[in-house]
Amino acid sequence: MTYKNNALLDASLMLGRAATSVSPWVPSVGPMRAKDIKKSWLQKQLASGFAGAELLSTSLIGGDFGTTDRQRLGLEWNEIGKRAGLPSVVFVKSTPKTASSRLMVGPLKMASNEVQFYRTARHFLGDEAPKVYASNIGLGARFLLVLEDLSERGCQTFSLADEAPLSHLRGMMIALASLHAAFWESPKLDNELAWLDRERFRPGFKMMMAVHRRFRQRFINGKELAAKEVCQLADVLTEYEDEVISVREQGPHTLVHGDTHLGNTYILNDGRSGLLDWQIAHRGQGLREVAYFMGTGAPIELRRQHEKDLLALYIETLREKGVVIDLDLDEAFDIYRFWLAYGWDAVQLTRNWEGLQSRESMDRSWERINAAVEDLDVAAAVKQRVLKAR
Template identity: 25%
Template structure:
């Protein structure tokens, strides 16, 4: 794999038409005869799916991809209206360049090139659909076995980087909190828009919710700090051809509380009643796997642990105000319902307010 570890002076493609056969050839290291755009997905990160034909055959075809996903910010209007999306693209490119090659216990899409400039971050990955992978529908719910598998994947990442911080990796800044505060700023108006999911009255108070959000970000317990995937909701899950649960969209990784990843995954992947029935089983499995793979040993009778677990549901704050231009209405409404149920069940706002 060829990776660019410093911002490039080269102007990287900014729109799909600029991802040409010639440009791909320069990054993949093989002469490209043709590159055909087969489909595109636009959102907080744009994904261009491209089929490649090479000039020459080689002995080991697995050493170069024939079907790729080129991810970056290829929608100028989105970048203008949501400038924080650029930081996500830069971060994902850096993940494949600097972190992915060292990961031991967590699967992720195969990367072929990653590079950044001051206005773009691009990651070239294998197109998972051509590896037999499948993806959840907009608001699916899955059996607990799939969730346990995903929790073990999360534990694998966390165990490897347990206790590390930005002091160890100065280039991994926390842009996540800034982006979330930007998105939740119009809370009071968005939650009152016609057609939005109805919230309990106390959550209609945007000032209270945002104070809790600020307090959560400022007071994460460092005892549970590790490197996070950062965006483990169901929309960033895929299943391998063998049926294993894996995660894509590595554009929000940063150092923070481990339970951020776990609760965000559990509460979006299970419907409310399933989450209530199996949540502690999943937590126990996560804790056991974390310890087995080299992380610390924790138990649920640890009061500090359970407080941090409940507080971490603040991660879900995006869904009640997520724009329907960023995610489908079906997904936003379903995940909002699951979020609010978890907030009420765990008294998330109240637990945060009661701390210090």
Template identity: 30%
Template sequence: MAAQLAHPTSANDITPAYLTALMAQAVPGVTIAEISTVEAKTYGEQFVSTAGRVVVDVRYGVGSPANLPTRLVIKVARGVDKILAPFYENEVNFYNRVRPELDVETPRSFGAGFDAESSDFAIVLEDLNLRGATFPNVLSPVSLDSVRSILSQQAKLHARFWENPRLRPGGDLAWTGSHVEGKVSDLMMYGAEPLIQHEIDTVSFKREMVQRLHTTGPDLRNGTFALHRHQQTLPQTLVEGDMHIGNTYLLPDGSGGLLDWQLTCRGHHMHDVSYLVTSSLSVEDRRNHEKDLVRFYLDRLAAEGVTDVPSFEESFIEFGRCLMWGVYIGWLTTPVVNYGWEINVMNHFRLTTAFEDHDTARLIAEIA
């Protein structure tokens, strides 16, 4: 039913009838009697990057299930073009097909739909602000305990799908694809190439950071291809896929959760770990603590039931290799308008510094 809905791209299009139809798939018997918009953010506003978001207060109709939240966050297409459709479809699939079985700290969903013809989508989520959540970014001081908490959530996710045949062709989660196959991979590895080169050519700090690494856009792209081909031969799991610190949240007790599932796919466990640790800590803190944090994560992976946990040595090498993706895809793809100047520069700075510290170019050359 939801797939046939005309999904909104602005707050004005979210009506009680529409929201009732969308939510009914996840919450049988629900009806929405009234909606009032609290906040609406579109592309370029307050860290809105690939999707807009609308916060609404709702009044439920008589007979609706009890204990539903009266404030909801609705993610919608940013209304620019259809190029981001694979991201939207992927995240809708995650919330409809994966989220219900997860025991991981990530937002609850109350309905999600994607329309392939229009490329529009909507996902109805809990408002994490009601639980006192805060949303860190690369400028925020993040404690080591909070990083460990987020790593624990990653370990839960990874353990749940460790070497799981459901992720392979023929399995019910094969739609996730991988870093080398599927709609999201095609968009990131082929569709994004002109955008990345445009960023390098036109944004001076990006151009000179690439020059500082003694590399080029095409060389970084080739290195990313080599990384993905290599890591597809290693143990696979379901990864969040875009696990920089800005895609997390912290609860009042300091524990953390995972946000934004647009890039989720089958991949290598260090993909999530490397991106989180590198983006969440200052250069000095990352240098001092990254090995201990990787060991902590591997211990949590074992505690969650993975019996063939890779060694620290091999995992830490892959941690360093994953920085190739972080530099090329993670932030060279991101225009300054998405997050603002300082956040953009700081992410590049942390990632390229780690790239040098780990001699990622050499690690990639070993497998190219």
């Protein structure tokens, strides 16, 4: 039985989470939105190890909301707290304001996934993710994270439409390799990180694959105009779908961020790069992240000129971090080409799902990933790896 046959069970589980998510109220313990944070709760979370430190006041500085509520919170400490270096500003990410947003976050377990990452995995990393000060989780997409405010360290963030410099592409290869090395084939994956799902078992996976198939059909039927290499890829991904998923689930495994598009990355003032929004972290192959970031986020000419060097930097950094990897650059590049297909499938779904990203961002990502598919004969790479795995 293939995963397609289990779509009904997947849908029923999601339906239960959806009902809790759209409910205007569910029982909870502790704050689930920035406006609900009590001074006493925050002081306990941030200053329990600093005798005499007192949080005098808090103030909402500003923020925005979308799939989650995002606010900056100003903190005023007494002199002991200031001398201890306790933060004067924190970033609070919390429960989506609208039922429609909770309906996306809840059934896909995006909120609980991110809280789990910060509770169990974050402390193994360096600057690959923001620091976490406090977390809370409830039912139906209710959650709260108190994170480091990266603007305090001169952080630069990106939209998907931005032109990333080569320095950031290099920084991301180092950041991704550092992340993956920390959990590469690690016993942690079966112990404290056992909550990480394999791709096939991620919430909503079966339903999302059905949507992918439906949107791919537009290219197969000629309803979407695209280069022949792009249409061939849509055809190959549909014809060999079960086998493609099986190849994607092969090892070596590590913790993967899951959504390494340019808009989820940043540069600190010291030049180091990192990742935001860990809502779909799961267990999988590291080269998936490299291909997704490069294929959708790297300016086309920079990718063409430097992608092999950047891939080599990723592999070199893995080895420097202690990973024993028997993989030469040519084989790594073939795997990279295979994983570009995932990036294409992700972008073609997002551009057809109105409201997930701005049109400008989608147009730029679509242009980049299609160029990669054409340049590198990605359809042939997918078919080659599938047949090799038989």
